[in-house]
Amino acid sequence: MRNLLNFLLKYNNLIVFLILEGIALYWLTAGNSYHNSRMVKTMQGVTRGMEVRFSNIRSYLNLREINENLAAENNALRNRIGRITSPDNLKFVSVNDSQFRQQYNYISSRLINNSVNKQKNFFTLDKGRRQGIEVDMAVAEGENVAGVIVGCSENFSVAISLINLDFRLSARIKSNGYFGSLSWDGRNYRHALLNEIPQHINVVEGDTVETTGYSAIFPEGMLIGRVSDIKKSGSDFYNITIELFTDFKKLQYVNVIGNLKRTEQLGLENQLQ
Amino acid sequence: MINSVLRFSAIIVILILLQVLVLNNIQFSGFVNPYVYIMIVLLLPSLTPAWLVLSVSFLSGLVIDLFSGSPGMHASATLLAGFSRQYVLRLISPRDGYESGSDLSMAAYGFRWFVTYTAVIVLIHHTALFFLEVFRFTDFFRTIFRILLSSFFTIGFILLIERYRKGR
Numbered sequence: 001m002r003n004l005l006n007f008l009l010k011y012n013n014l015i016v017f018l019i020l021e022g023i024a025l026y027w028l029t030a031g032n033s034y035h036n037s038r039m040v041k042t043m044q045g046v047t048r049g050m051e052v053r054f055s056n057i058r059s060y061l062n063l064r065e066i067n068e069n070l071a072a073e074n075n076a077l078r079n080r081i082g083r084i085t086s087p088d089n090l091k092f093v094s095v096n097d098s099q100f101r102q103q104y105n106y107i108s109s110r111l112i113n114n115s116v117n118k119q120k121n122f123f124t125l126d127k128g129r130r131q132g133i134e135v136d137m138a139v140a141e142g143e144n145v146a147g148v149i150v151g152c153s154e155n156f157s158v159a160i161s162l163i164n165l166d167f168r169l170s171a172r173i174k175s176n177g178y179f180g181s182l183s184w185d186g187r188n189y190r191h192a193l194l195n196e197i198p199q200h201i202n203v204v205e206g207d208t209v210e211t212t213g214y215s216a217i218f219p220e221g222m223l224i225g226r227v228s229d230i231k232k233s234g235s236d237f238y239n240i241t242i243e244l245f246t247d248f249k250k251l252q253y254v255n256v257i258g259n260l261k262r263t264e265q266l267g268l269e270n271q272l273q
Numbered sequence: 274m275i276n277s278v279l280r281f282s283a284i285i286v287i288l289i290l291l292q293v294l295v296l297n298n299i300q301f302s303g304f305v306n307p308y309v310y311i312m313i314v315l316l317l318p319s320l321t322p323a324w325l326v327l328s329v330s331f332l333s334g335l336v337i338d339l340f341s342g343s344p345g346m347h348a349s350a351t352l353l354a355g356f357s358r359q360y361v362l363r364l365i366s367p368r369d370g371y372e373s374g375s376d377l378s379m380a381a382y383g384f385r386w387f388v389t390y391t392a393v394i395v396l397i398h399h400t401a402l403f404f405l406e407v408f409r410f411t412d413f414f415r416t417i418f419r420i421l422l423s424s425f426f427t428i429g430f431i432l433l434i435e436r437y438r439k440g441r
Contacts, residue, residue: 012324013323013324013327013356013359014356016324016328017352017355017356020348020352021349021352021353024334024345024349025345026345027338027344027348028346028348028349028405029345030344030345032345038409
């Protein structure tokens with residue numbers, strides 16, 4: 001209290017000055033509409049600046065939610081486009097055509113999940129049973145083999161990737177027509193192995209490897225890769241390494257290929273075995 | 274003492290009337306407004322307590338405001354001048370200090386001292402006043418120009434009055 005009084009005594013001039021100046025300035029801003037409006041405007045300018053900064057921060061924090069909303073909206077629109085345009089219509093048209101000559105049915109699709117770094121790689125497509133995709137359809141990127149559908153839900157399907165230890169495909173060397181079995185050794189996602197090519201055959205580095213069509217999954221003559229390394233092993237067969245045409249790391253848009261006469265073919269084969 | 278109070282009351286009234294009735298009605302080309310009433314702050318005796326200086330300057334500014342319809346402007350500017358008076362006096366004090374109870378006049382402390390004193394206080398007052406009037410810093414140099422020009426005329430008027438006062 002004593003200190004307070006001392007303080008007040010010491011600075012009494014300043015305090016009187018500040019009080020009176022405050023009164024005068026209050027009078028100034030209250031009495032003059034011009035000064036008043038400028039004061040208010042300045043205050044608003046300050047608060048608005050802070051307001052803008054805060055809203056910027058807030059919008060930044062909301063980006064994730066906005067992104068999700070946009071993605072949802074995008075997909076909704078895309079679905080609408082999809083409903084209007086090709087795939088569903090294609091299904092009807094092609095099924096009708098299959099009564100005539102069409103054997104293979106193409107459905108374009110997009111990868112929504114993918115992996116290349118596991119031993120058993122799968123990828124997920126954004127279309128399913130409702131869009132005409134079924135199990136055991138082939139998946140290709142353009143003309144290049146990518147995988148085989150192994151599971152379908154209403155709107156999604158999962159395909160086993162070519163770079164999966166369980167993947168087997170009958171393949172042949174284009175130049176001479178000898179066929180073998182294609183598999184992946186789990187090492188490099190750019191390379192696969194072609195087995196069961198007998199050693200008496202002349203295989204050259206750079207030979208193209210393609211599908212045979214024996215499995216009734218892939219059409220005949222789809223491209224797989226190029227022979228990049230040939231090793232003779234102790235057995236009767238070469239160890240052929242193939243550089244794959246499909247780059248699974250950037251796989252995005254694929255065609256799902258359905259064989260419309262597969263049931264017929266398999267039925268006949270089963271009947272005779 | 275009573276005599277002194279009466280004398281200064283008379284000075285205050287005269288200066289305010291001079292300002293309100295005469296000088297406020299003079300228009301030198303729109304730029305120049307001499308505010309001679311600031312002399313009230315200048316002339317108060319050196320021993321006047323600070324709170325009294327502040328009160329007098331505030332009240333005289335208030336009166337000028339009331340007459341010229343500019344609420345708060347002159348009051349705050351004159352108050353600032355009154356507040357800075359003690360520091361200005363300390364800053365430019367003559368070698369022997371101020372004689373107790375003496376008038377702060379040209380006669381007592383010389384022309385040079387009085388001009389310095391007047392100029393500093395007037396500049397402080399006018400700067401505050403003109404910036405409060407425009408209430409923004411755009412057209413900064415235009416405002417500065419007005420301040421300098423008006424200060425020049427105010428100082429001239431004050432010196433003239435002081436000389437006349439002394440002559441009496």
